[in-house]
Amino acid sequence: MEDLKNQIENLKLNLSNIENKEYQNYFYSLISILDTMNDKLEELTVNQETIEENIKFMDDDLTDIQDELFEEVSIDELNDMEEEYTEVSCCHCGNIIFAEQTTLKNNSEIPCPYCNKNIKA
Numbered sequence: 001m002e003d004l005k006n007q008i009e010n011l012k013l014n015l016s017n018i019e020n021k022e023y024q025n026y027f028y029s030l031i032s033i034l035d036t037m038n039d040k041l042e043e044l045t046v047n048q049e050t051i052e053e054n055i056k057f058m059d060d061d062l063t064d065i066q067d068e069l070f071e072e073v074s075i076d077e078l079n080d081m082e083e084e085y086t087e088v089s090c091c092h093c094g095n096i097i098f099a100e101q102t103t104l105k106n107n108s109e110i111p112c113p114y115c116n117k118n119i120k121a
Helices: 002-017 021-069 075-084 101-106
Strands: 085-089 096-100
Touching: 002 021, 085 101, 096 101
Parallel strands: none
Antiparallel strands: 085 096
16 A cells, blocks of 8 residues: 555656646646545545444454353253153244243243233233
């Protein structure tokens, strides 16, 4: 990036040293275009670096979430979880909900997360 900037500066210097009045306006226009392109290129470079940094942070965050979600669970822990939860079908919308058995026993009204009606009817 710095090399390109130096080349543009050298070209601007060389063009400004040309004393032919016939082409001077063209050279000034060319210099203006090169300056604008250089500014836009710098802006794009900064934006790309920012995006790369943000993607790295998001990747790190996703890795942490994956580690939490997919931590190793033993067969015994899975069996215990299976015994604690029961699959219940909502009598209103028919969607399946997993609820703790104690919740089903201790509550007469359990709202369905899909239709908000009592799953026990």
